[in-house]
Amino acid sequence: MNKTCLSKKPNFARCFREMPQRDDQEHVLVLRGIWNIAMTQPDDPEFPSLGIFECMGKLIQRAVKDRQWLLRDQNIYIPYYAAHIIGSYTMNKVQFAEKAVNSSVVLPLIELLRGKISWVEQRVAVRSLGHLASHATTFEAIAEHEVEIIKLAMEISCNCIKTVYRRFVGVKDSKRVKYHSDLLTTGLGDLEIENRKAEEWASQLQCWSLYLLNCFACKGRSLNLICNKHFLKELCGMWGGLANCASPGGIGCIRTLCDFKAGRESLANSKEVMEILCNTSRSSDDWQYMAIDCLLLLLKDTDTRYIVIHTAASSLADLVELRSLKERKKVGEAITQALLQDYHKIKYGDLKLSSQDAERALKETWDLMVERRKREELMSEEELKERKDLVGMLKQEGNKKFWSGQIEKAVTTYTKALDLCPLKMRKERIVLYSNRGQSYLLLHNAEAVISDTTRALCLSSTASPHRKSLWRRAQAYDMKGLAKESLMDCLMFIHGRMKAEKTKHAKIPYFAARMIHKQMNATWLFSTVAKSKNKDDAGVEKPRVGEHGEDLCQVTEEIKERNGEW
Template sequence: MEFQIPEISTNKTGHNLNCSCFFCILSETVPSVRRTKIAKYFKQMPLRNNQEHVLVLSGIWKIAMTKPNDPEFPSLGIFTCMAKLISKGVTDRSWLLRHQNIYIPYYAAHIIGSYTMMKPKFAKKAVKSSVVQPLLELLRGKLKWVEQRAALRAMGHLASHEATFEAIKAYEVEIIEAATNIASTCMNKVYDDFVGLKKTERLKYHRNLLTRGFGGFELENRKAEEWASQLQCWSLFLLHCFACRQRSLRLICKKKFLKDLCGMWGGLSNPSSPSGIGLLKTLCHTQMGRESIASLQEVVESLCHVSRSSDERQHMAIESLMQLLIDPVTRYKVIDTAAPALADLVELRDLKGKYKVGKAIMQVLLHDYHKIKVREFCLNSERSRRRLEELWDMKVERVKREKVMSVQETREKEALSCVLKQEGSERFFAGEIEKAVVKYSEALDLCPLKLRKERIVLHGNRAQCYLLLKDAEGAISDATRALCLSGVARPHSKSLWRRSQAYDMKGLAKESLMDCLAFMNSKGFKIPYYVAGIFNKQMNSTWLFASAQSKWYSKHEEMKEFVMGRNRIDVKNLSQKTRRKMKG
């Protein structure tokens, strides 16, 4: 269904009933007359059955998008009008499929969302105008996913304001169940209903909404990917509004959903959006959320991976792990997993406007170190125990030793460290990788802590050795330490590339891609050829619809096998009947 400008029609009195009438009203110069006519138009619009509604709404949508704080339309009944139009579209299918009315519920929900975005007083008007129930109908999936996206956006704005949260809270169980379901299944839904279809099979009005009637197949796919990401993002934002108020945490903290959150990229282009990691961070500020997350090893491991990656939400993962470690109830459930990852970050200085991040991490990890050392059963992992011992020695004992060290002693240690580094490089180029690791480790033990550049090189070199030894975790650990020493503003590019390779070795495509992108940015326009392979590989693996596509192929393969198997059985039965007839 293409957008078409309808012909002008008139009633018995000769007055225009089409969209030109509304736009003529907007050009009215007398304010009181203009307001009266607009209010009357909004009141009569849901009662009319004219083909111009969609063009009027598209015009109002543009005004709402560009001037969301303008009080004129909200004060004249726009919300009541939009609520009635959505309800009409949901309940009256014959009306919905007439003219171009199928576009109306989407535009109406979008208009509500735009006007309630920043103004609590507009949101209060919307609630009083009974918009919640029609939006909830769209949220339930009474129409399609494009309308769900607009409804989620509007519902999220209403839930974000204290003045209107109570109205949303009245439906919280249904809203939360719907939002968690949409967040978990929206990628499969959009792929099955749009992206995975041929151009001729796609709903025409979806294509028009996505591209405004312009653009080809590729543009439609790009926009569908963007909208699917937003659909997930708004679902998570709505859940965040409840979680930050500690509402319905039992519904949100279901095991399967918490595991799903780890892979949700919703709103990737907007670093301030909640995303899966963002919602986990919000939950980690609640007692029930911390206990639920601490009991899921897979979720804690995912937080550890993000905390050491170049992901925009690295700071969210770090904050989540810190909250789990501060809480005495969850500390010893997660410390075995979290300690090795966070120990690599203790020399991280500034991150996302937060200063001395590494120091805060060190204090949380070591605040009861003596108790942990005595009660060794608290740490079941030998690796965790060793990392905490190394951390204590480096950040406490070694700092004390180097403070009282003379200049001469410092220079001697520096010189000896340099010699060991050279010996390590000789072993490396001779192919004796394990011996090179030993030499680099000895050099790091002697290198004064204040020599950051030298330590960056030593950690980077040892990371390369671990890569060749197929020790992905060792390579990630050393590369992360080198990156923390170099700083976020000017990261050590070789360590980014090495960590990207190590993440690829572990099958962590997203983390590998993030480091690969950061490495490419550090190189400017000169991207080495060997980066292209891993970049393309991870782009395909982390494509928003990669999982949905895989499920689609798997489902169709199973169907194919079922049909083939059924045909074989039919042939077999047929041959048995034939044999019986032949015997008879």
């Protein structure tokens, strides 16, 4: 149903006023038509000016309060479309958001957020509330319910993957709630499309919950709630995934918390947070720059520096020659400054770190970025040429030892070559680091592989990263069981290979396809919960009583009893 068709109805404003009180089987068709318009023309002022928000709010309220009405005809679809319409119209225009708040949509949306109907309605409710919270003039209307909204958003983000799997994906096709299936596929599509869409929606529900939390966190609100130790641990496992790659997921929320002292202190004391930041900082993840930003902010804060430096130093030391990242320039120099800001105290014995690895990383950074640069600036052209020739010989010697199976001796030879190789010889150093990384790979030293290949990738162009290093690092991350990081490197490796071949018929190597298949399975959104045995025979989560005394499965169970009607 298009807008032209809808506009033919006389006095549409009166229709919006009367719709919540009337029982009409055409309500769903009308709402679906408005939903289509709201999705395609979210900035059109016509319907917002005619009372659409008040109408949608009242429809949601009726659905929550009047269970019999909700389960009659096709009314079960109404709250989903109503909340979606609110979210679409309030996404961009501040004046629409203000009108929505003044039309009392907040409380009905919170009712859906509480899980009064199902996870499907929770998804569109959290989207709408996130849009309202993102506008400065409507934020306070959401903040009136701050504690409850934050607790609900935290709970949803932690449990929604499990909920969607146990209520839908893990349920046999014949036992699924039909209106959920219809909304997921708009009535068109097979089981595979349905499952794929459910995964996308589950990811969106999680990411939009984090976005709502972020609206409070970026203002420094309720950090004591958000910085809960258990939640921060859960946050580390939340990412948009390939289905929702535009969202930074948990790391976006972590980045926001780093802007506040209370947030930094909580993050610094979380082992899981530090691990995810270090891993992401040395990966092909789109949000690598956020992880680096977080580590730098933690290092620059004197109250958190010596809590995190023993973990962060080794990872950041591999990135000191990174020239640019996204739109950021001189990233490596910023990292070097953060690492060495008080190195003189360590160098002259005034400060002792608890971690020898951290001290070693700082010393290597000082030698590479300060001492070695000074020495090479004083070298003559003749000496540089001699070194270049010697490095070439050592590289060939290392290659021979590698191919003859003398892997440890090859590592030693590559190390000598790297120590002698002038810093300006970036291409030669890329190959040496990558070759040494390959040697470490055969020695099953995954951490050393990641370190060397990351250094090689920092020296290469971000537009065209060194492919062999990507593949070797992908294997190292696989050895460590870090499937996401391995997958990202695999995908970058394939992208670079196909780009280099410049043909539409470029083939993905079998070894890479096999690795991608493995990591796709490992990073599947529902992989963890699918292995869980804490399910009943029907594959549905057992009913539980929520914080508000509501049986969160009640509506779903009633719908199942009437499944033939929808």
